[in-house]
């Protein structure tokens with residue numbers, strides 16, 4: 001049985017006090033969560049949010065890290081420093097990193113190797129653009145990103161895959177339920193080619209892209225969907241809670 005993971009990707013949002021308030025309220029409402037809950041604040045908030053959550057079931061993650069050790073890299077963040085601040089997870093290869101910072105899959109693989117060596121779990125994102133979907137090459141794009149970004153050290157225990165169609169992120173658009181299930185099934189089948197069937201059956205595959213309180217229940221009920229990576233709807237207490245409750 002794969003445990004559902006509900007992960008909030010706060011992106012470049014929420015001040016320290018807004019973030020603290022959000023996790024405190026979630027914590028108050030969720031007594032015995034039926035899923036793993038993760039929030040990924042901006043770097044400047046990780047330590048403060050973690051300190052707010054002593055003995056909490058809510059886990060903390062970063063949104064990116066470099067593939068190298070600590071050193072002379074102005075403006076960057078390392079896996080070691082994320083871990084030191086309290087992070088257990090790190091999101092890698094989000095489409096906003098692939099696009100805004102021109103990150104290729106090989107770099108994401110190197111980052112994932114470094115994060116895993118440091119003891120962080122990784123959430124590796126993949127997904128097609130609108131043009132790629134219209135061209136009928138969603139599976140080719142996802143397979144190339146998956147094989148290119150997931151390192152050989154990855155296992156079902158230390159790695160989560162997030163399928164995020166780029167055109168669904170922040171747009172209010174989502175693929176149909178059938179389309180989501182079909183891509184997730186394909187990702188699991190492709191993962192089996194390089195990690196083995198056993199690991200691929202156990203690895204969690206999240207859906208991300210305009211998941212909200214109205215669609216979460218149906219998406220999370222699909223066979224090969226093991227949770228959500230949630231942007232906009234994770235920034236408000238009511239909507240994030242409602243998605244957690246949909247589990």
Ligand code: PGA
Nearest residue numbers: 169170209210230231232
């Ligand atoms: P969204 O973002 O939920 O706002 O579409 C998801 C993501 O980018 O991880």
